[in-house]
Amino acid sequence: MKAAVFTTRFRERLSFEGVFLLILLATIALRFLFLDLKLFHHDEAIHAWFSYRLLTEGVYMYDPMYHGPFLYYVTAGFFSLLGDSDIVGRFFPALLGTLLVLLVYPIYKLGYLDKKQTLVAALFLAVSPNMVYFSRFLRNDIFIAFFTMVLLVALLYYFERRQMRYALIAGAAIGFGMSAKENMPIIILIFGVYLLYLIWTRKVQLPTHWIRDLVLGVLVAFGIMVAFYSSFGAHPELALTWWIQAIDHWMAMHQMQRLGGPPYFYILLFVLYEIPILILAVVGILQFIDIRGIIFRWREQRMGRAGTPEIGDGAEDREEVPPTVEPLPVEQRLGFKDHLREILSGTGKIQPVDRQREFARFAIFWMFLSLAAYAYIGEKVPWLILHQLLPMIFVAVYAMTTRKAVIAAVASIFLIGMTLHVAFTPADINEPIVQVQNSEELREVFAKIDAADRVAIATDNYWPLPWYYRGENASKLSYYSQKVSEPTIYSGDFDVVITRDDDTYPALEGYTKEAYRLNYWFSYEENKDRLLEYYFLRNGNVGNRIIEVFTKAPAGTTA
Incomplete structure (x- = not known):
């Protein structure tokens, strides 16, 4: 109960x-x-x-x-x-x-x-x-x-x-x-x-x-x-x-x-x-499309053809069902112009609809x-x-x-x-749903920028920095869009210098260098030979852009 x-x-x-x-x-x-x-x-x-x-x-x-x-x-x-x-x-x-x-x-x-x-x-x-x-x-x-x-x-x-x-x-x-x-x-x-x-x-x-x-x-x-x-x-x-x-x-x-x-x-x-x-x-x-009904009717028709009764086994006593005749469409019964006129005037009978x-x-x-x-x-x-x-x-x-x-x-x-x-997932993920997603590794780069007074962005791959350093924070960033000469870096007295890994400096005197992933995307080429494995494990290599971050060493230390 x-x-x-x-x-x-x-x-x-x-x-x-x-x-x-x-x-x-x-x-x-x-x-x-x-x-x-x-x-x-x-x-x-x-x-x-x-x-x-x-x-x-x-x-x-x-x-x-x-x-x-x-x-x-x-x-x-x-x-x-x-x-x-x-x-x-x-x-x-x-x-x-x-x-x-x-x-x-x-x-x-x-x-x-x-x-x-x-x-x-x-x-x-x-x-x-x-x-x-x-x-x-x-x-x-x-x-x-x-x-x-x-x-x-x-x-x-x-x-x-x-x-x-x-x-x-x-x-x-x-x-x-x-x-x-x-x-x-x-x-x-x-x-x-x-x-x-x-x-x-x-x-x-x-x-x-x-x-x-x-x-x-x-x-x-x-x-x-x-x-x-x-x-x-x-x-x-x-x-x-x-x-x-x-x-x-x-x-x-x-x-x-x-x-x-x-x-x-x-x-x-x-x-x-x-x-x-x-x-x-x-x-x-x-x-x-009622595929089951179509298959069922097809089987019925095949069985009917296979077992067609001969004269004398009762076939002559069966009533012959006339074929179904579909009614003509409304526009054919009325004529094209009359049908169009009724439509535009909002008159005429509406067809029943499921x-x-x-x-x-x-x-x-x-x-x-x-x-x-x-x-x-x-x-x-x-x-x-x-x-x-x-x-x-x-x-x-x-x-x-x-x-x-x-x-x-x-x-x-x-x-x-x-x-x-x-x-x-609070980390980078290797998924096709992601395309040119900014990497979570950038949070470490942001920490370096936050601690700096002057930052040189010596690459044209710099998004999302303009968004994250806007307003008053924008003044500490200098955008060069490409690698500049080392004297320019030294004369600018930059605390942090950011470059792309394929257009960078072997080293900068007085700076330490670290590499970070800027952004990433699913790489079909890197995973095409292991698609079934990838489907279940969701791991593998990704395409990415790498930036190199040069951070000025504190005074009195050796880079």
Whole structure:
């Protein structure tokens, strides 16, 4: 009796909303705990520095090399409110990474996901190694993932509620996304094509006031883009020309393949970090196309042909079932012009839709086009996996039976373990998710710089030093961008001299020399002959840049 009462109370407390709240709390913990555990990545330091300059000097002008202006204005805003630090720089990405999980709930409320699908999708978003890692990362891609979800939810609610405010929210999501990074048009194109399909097949119907809502949504989007790309009026010439610069730059990067890789580059990352989601997505696709039903019907047909009854064994008594005739599509029955007229006027009958199945169809379409787009794009960098992972999660949760949900929950143990490894290891890690990450060895270099009065940076590989030595601390650093003559060093009376190991001094009189890793990255060439071993042990050699630090010996000592 007591066991039955306990079970009942346990189930009551573990309601759907309760479990969703627990997942959300786990999301918050994984995004916000120890945000400054690791030094800023090379790109993070640059982004933070530009944001700091915007705050302190009012200097900013769009450069496609560093993506859209949204990151810099928002980060500068947080710096002004909370102070400039690594934690504050990563605060907004962590916030959006948390809200991304929360946005699954309104999709459930509209009936496009059931409870099991919602909980598993939220769980995957919460503990996915890539989602966590890049939510703790001052780059634009988590912004795009968030605005993609806002756009999705806004469109679903617009066609459900048919209210202008959702069109305005969709326009704002597009405007902010376009102001964040140049890959937002891929999302808009994918969503737009599928929306046209839904409208043409009468699975959704345009409201009678759709033209007004479209115009207002477009105005909101363009207003946001003009404001950001013109630097709020400081550079009005960029308001209408920024997109030309963006296309020219990224076409050049695509051709150059500065950070190239094979078309299957992201599949390898999925296998390394997200393999439970990848496998369940494959299962979801097979469930969607009903592969078991296809096999069963194929076997039935083969058995039927093999055992076709002859005359006299009862075959003549069987009723012949006429073949099923599919009705003609609406546009063929009405004629193209009449069908188009009904669509644009928002009249006519809507086709009945299984919401969960249609949402799965959309997610599969979204996933495959995203995989194809980023397989084609020449620039292969780990953070672009987010835009392929987001739809894959929704494909993975299709037809979420209890058995499949249990498998997903158990598989999440792998995701959590990998997340703890890549996001919470307080040391350099040999992982492809990391690219040009500043080494933790720099903390020892920082200690030497902190103790010095004058420091010479005699190399062009000096990031993240401008970020970590900004404001009043910047005055102690002299940047030369290359090795200078030894008399220049001695006459400058520098306490610390920093060079790159391939352009350095054999020795400097009166100085001790030590080598440190500046930054590092996963090296495929160093590990290609031991990939299976690497998969399980996660060890091996890394590519890196080495700096040499010359520290002046104290007076009265011999270097």
